[in-house]
Amino acid sequence: MEVDAETLFNALGERYEDAYADSPGLLEVTEYVVSKLPRSSHVLDVGCGTGKPVAAAIASAGHTVYGIDVAENMVRIAASQVPGTFLKADMRTYTPPVKMDAVFAIYSLYQIRPSDVHKMMYRFAEWLKGDGILVLGVSPSSALVGGKGVHDPVWDCTRSKVTWMERPVFELYFSQTAWLNLFREAGFAIELEKMFDYISKDPKHTRSETHYLIVGRKSVSHPLLGPYPLPECLPGKSMRNESAWRRLQGHLFLKDDERMKLSSMLEGHQRILDIGQGLKDFLGKASARNKSVETLPTPFNNLPYPDAQFDAVIVTMILDYVDDLRDFLLEAVRVIDKSSSNARIILIQGAPYNEVQKLMNTVCTPLSCKNTGTAHQGLLLHSAMKILAEIGFGGTSLRPLSTSYSFDENSSSNRSNALVEMLPNVWFPGEKKHEQMKRELAFPIEKLLHDHPGFLQNELVILEAVLDDH
Numbered sequence: 001m002e003v004d005a006e007t008l009f010n011a012l013g014e015r016y017e018d019a020y021a022d023s024p025g026l027l028e029v030t031e032y033v034v035s036k037l038p039r040s041s042h043v044l045d046v047g048c049g050t051g052k053p054v055a056a057a058i059a060s061a062g063h064t065v066y067g068i069d070v071a072e073n074m075v076r077i078a079a080s081q082v083p084g085t086f087l088k089a090d091m092r093t094y095t096p097p098v099k100m101d102a103v104f105a106i107y108s109l110y111q112i113r114p115s116d117v118h119k120m121m122y123r124f125a126e127w128l129k130g131d132g133i134l135v136l137g138v139s140p141s142s143a144l145v146g147g148k149g150v151h152d153p154v155w156d157c158t159r160s161k162v163t164w165m166e167r168p169v170f171e172l173y174f175s176q177t178a179w180l181n182l183f184r185e186a187g188f189a190i191e192l193e194k195m196f197d198y199i200s201k202d203p204k205h206t207r208s209e210t211h212y213l214i215v216g217r218k219s220v221s222h223p224l225l226g227p228y229p230l231p232e233c234l235p236g237k238s239m240r241n242e243s244a245w246r247r248l249q250g251h252l253f254l255k256d257d258e259r260m261k262l263s264s265m266l267e268g269h270q271r272i273l274d275i276g277q278g279l280k281d282f283l284g285k286a287s288a289r290n291k292s293v294e295t296l297p298t299p300f301n302n303l304p305y306p307d308a309q310f311d312a313v314i315v316t317m318i319l320d321y322v323d324d325l326r327d328f329l330l331e332a333v334r335v336i337d338k339s340s341s342n343a344r345i346i347l348i349q350g351a352p353y354n355e356v357q358k359l360m361n362t363v364c365t366p367l368s369c370k371n372t373g374t375a376h377q378g379l380l381l382h383s384a385m386k387i388l389a390e391i392g393f394g395g396t397s398l399r400p401l402s403t404s405y406s407f408d409e410n411s412s413s414n415r416s417n418a419l420v421e422m423l424p425n426v427w428f429p430g431e432k433k434h435e436q437m438k439r440e441l442a443f444p445i446e447k448l449l450h451d452h453p454g455f456l457q458n459e460l461v462i463l464e465a466v467l468d469d470h
């Protein structure tokens with residue numbers, strides 16, 4: 001059984017620094033980034049380890065350092081030898097206190113799962129200021145000894161079990177091209193790459209390793225609307241089988257803090273139109289408490305309500321299926337009471353790292369003769385944001401919403417079978433290659449359910465738009 005990162009690095013402590021800190025290649029890249037930083041920058045070191053050499057070099061150049069690490073022992077050592085704010089935290093759930101000028105994640109992404117690496121790229125971008133710098137230290141899959149490992153085509157990476165510093169560990173590798181794609185898709189322009197061989201100074205672990213450092217500069221305003229570059233135009237209306245979709249939504253799960261995000265957004269609203277039934281799915285019966293909520297499960301060309309009936313319209317996972325985005329939004333805005341100080345429209349679509357959409361787009365869509373699958377979610381929201389600004393709802397903000405599809409089936413193979421049956425029925429019912437889709441979905445679904453047993457991550461993005469003068 002492989003050791004997790006927390007156990008591994010709690011046990012290694014200073015031994016890791018002794019083996020890896022003296023790396024001329026890493027120091028050179030760190031110095032390059034430091035030379036590009038504005039004076040008194042805020043810099044986050046993700047998986048900071050003992051703080052040497054990276055956090056120490058940044059702090060000694062006069063910048064404010066924040067460091068997080070999942071291993072308590074590493075945090076303790078870093079705090080004892082580098083000036084800065086160090087915290088035990090898992091990068092997947094952490095939120096930084098301020099926007100950063102630079103984020104470093106040096107050799108700290110090996111032990112998280114493929115969809116989480118995708119998600120972290122967008123989170124890093126969100127954590128940075130407008131033109132902030134992201135620095136990653138990784139190893140390309142070409143460096144895998146003897147090419148060992150299993151390739152995962154959905155996330156374009158290789159999962160491997162190796163012995164490292166005398167312990168069995170899980171390690172994840174992306175090719176050099178895949179890393180560059182990840183940077184580009186999350187909205188970064190590459191500034192520098194450096195690849196070099198490094199032999200650790202640990203007497204019991206002297207293997208040569210290939211280290212690959214990549215420096216990217218944030219070049220988009222809305223990373224959550226990726227992957228970038230955006231396609232030139234929307235593919236047109238897509239199709240969804242509503243009863244299969246309802247069955248899938250029956251498995252939707254939200255943690256309390258995520259539910260709070262939504263309910264606090266709707267605080268003070270009395271008359272709500274819930275198109276797509278998201279409010280009901282996310283908040284359950286609690287959503288209707290002290291409020292008048294009208295629910296429409298599917299989009300309508302003409303909403304069956306007079307003007308100015310609602311103070312909020314919430315639209316969930318529907319934009320792929322409207323005939324015309326502009327007409328749909330004009331209708332939604334028509335039924336909003338613009339005299340209400342609370343007037344707002346809330347759109348919820350998939351995040352660029354949404355597991356369900358990634359599965360559909362990489363496995364099923366290429367086998368389909370009819371359906372383009374789910375559209376580019378970021379482009380849908382980009383287009384919606386532009387239209388909303390033109391019709392008076394220009395005060396927009398974006399935030400992620402974490403939900404999952406959870407399954408009670410008693411065994412992992414039953415959960416996997418349930419999903420293999422359920423997902424293609426939503427977007428590809430009756431297709432000629434339906435059986436092939438199911439066969440090809442089995443492996444990646446099994447892997448995802450192994451990564452996080454019992455559920456699939458269904459990450460979303462909330463776009464909130466209020467009237468210009470509010």
Ligand SMILES: C[S@@+](CC[C@H](N)C(=O)[O-])C[C@H]1O[C@@H](n2cnc3c(N)ncnc32)[C@H](O)[C@@H]1O
Pocket residue numbers: 005006009010016020021046047048049050051052053054068069070071074089090091092105106107108109111112
């Ligand atoms: C190989 S060490 C590198 C340490 C440091 N960045 C350096 O270059 O010296 C990887 C570090 O990432 C941390 N780490 C791994 N997974 C993490 C996670 N999910 N969240 C935060 N830290 C993590 C480990 O505990 C470990 O200290």
